[in-house]
Amino acid sequence: MDASQEPKVTYKRVLLKISGEALMGDQGYGLHPPTVNRIAAEVKSVHDLGVEICMVIGGGNIFRGLQGSAQGMERTTADYMGMLATVMNALAMQAALEALGIHTRVISAIPMDQVCEPYIRRRAVRHLEKKRVCIFAAGTGNPYFTTDTAATLRANEMSCEAIFKGTKVDGVYDKDPVKHADAKRYDKVSYDEVLQKHLGVMDASAIALARDNHLPIIVFSLDEPGGFRGILSGDGTYTLVGG
Template structure:
């Protein structure tokens, strides 16, 4: 290792981050539910970062189990459907907790909807203390309110936890001007502004989450979770990713 590599390895660009995962990221090639090998692979990425002293918290969606917006479109009351979606995120959080603790990583799940028999209620100061003690905190049940997505919940929790960035793990290595799976000539952005994301309707996160991040100058880093070690590389400013920022 060169001197510059040693310095880079000892000084992460983002020492405290919130990792945002979609529920679909946990289902692998299945059409529904949790795929344990996929969950374990993602947990291993979190472990690699955690072992380097990165303080980590997570927000996981629930779309692999239940999607409130889709149910609402089929006639279900929107608020009721959203509450059901929040419960799905708790199931995913518990699944990820199990995978992480199987790797020896101490975790805490905090839910915005109190359910004391399975996890802690969300208490900001307690969550901060968990991070300071080296525990991974998984925030479940969104904001606890209907009509808010887990993208917005992730941005809110990242600000409350004083995170340096939101890491959005996807199936591609950044943000493209069109779908790279459909267009081989799609161009990847190294960096793009919040306003450009909104104006181009690039679907990185929902508009409320992007606007909230913009108003608080919180970077959003989009990278591929499918590449082994990618998350750790991005934490140190290496690899392929896109930064949404000022």
Template sequence: MTSANEQLEASIGQGPAPDKAPAPLYRRVLLKISGEALMGDQDFGLDPSMVGRVAAEVKEALETGVQVCLVIGGGNIFRGVSAAASGMERTTADYMGMLATVMNALGMQSALEAIGVPTRVLSAIPMQTVCEPYIRRRAVRHMEKGRVVIFAAGTGNPFFTTDTAAALRASEMDCDAMMKGTKVDGVYDSDPVKNPAAVRFEKLSYMDVLSRDLKVMDASAITLSRDNDIPIIVFSVQEPGGLARVLRGEGRYTIVTDQT
């Protein structure tokens, strides 16, 4: 017969349970991805492998219990400011850029749903044939049901960037943080690709970013984030598992907040 101690040992297994990963620090976040980040090594358009990688990052974050929404730029397809500089009327150029963000949003939606993540695209410019119109309460409800929401078409107005749209949507969705996925692991005092001696920052204040003219986001996005007390976390979207690690306060990143 087996003893009571032997039965107890058998019931609890052969060793201690593995340590669980730390809980995420945030309840709801907005992930801002530039269109250029989705090009991969291409010169134009969407790189399916890069889109798939970002989708896998979002799924991993979602599985930790964090509610996720996204804003994706359109610079990989069309950049309104560049077109305006070439002589195109600025308002028209910006609307064309907004339509490019819808194309990227639909591509990301396809990649997410291919790996089992329910997703909704909400556009600031109504186009019911391909996506839902942006309604704040509807977007919140989608996230509460565990769906990833992708906000498309910027703010719906010309003269505003997708950075500003991201800060606006993060404020409207009552997000705890805005995550900016880039090709580098934080904010530097100069371009680290061009300058190997560039200095990386661990923490910055909103005013630091504005006064030093650091290229994190445009001034409107920084000011809107500051006014609504939304931290901006800049990290590399190129590293597998990077988003989930940053959500736990791990890995390499730069945080922009007033609490420096």
């Protein structure tokens, strides 16, 4: 396909946010390599369009800080354990992307120089300019903040044009579409509606940070083959939050 035939992309720099659970496939825990490879192939298909991509991956498939603290563990310790889980997921995704020939950097908010780079904003921006995929790990580096908030923070710092939130469903619904056949999908919804109606797109801190910086959030199904690329090419089913 020559340049004149390539689809015109909606955004030039985006952040893809996925949950840790998205990497475990049908398993109840941990990493499912075929699922990691499938998501990496989706990322490559968008990278091949010339889009600059950064990623934030949750850690809930390995350890979730809130659940740990609910079981009596001290909250800050539980949250730090959750941050380390995100580093493991980021390294797995890096391995899958590099197997596909995509230069990738794992950048951690908690310094661990033997396995990944420390977070330095200007260096991360330069990686993106060189068309490397940047995977931001360890959240914000602080307890009490979710990876949703970390994703919104990094997207703003990297001057991303949108956050793509990959989920199990093809957008934002007024109630759980798995449990309710009459659930209504929104094509577009405001930040304030998400907060007022508790629509569960991201936590309130992340939504407020996106709203204050006019950063659109695109919620789509990560299980839909080609969905990520399709939306960037102006097609596909999704919900636009803000924008």
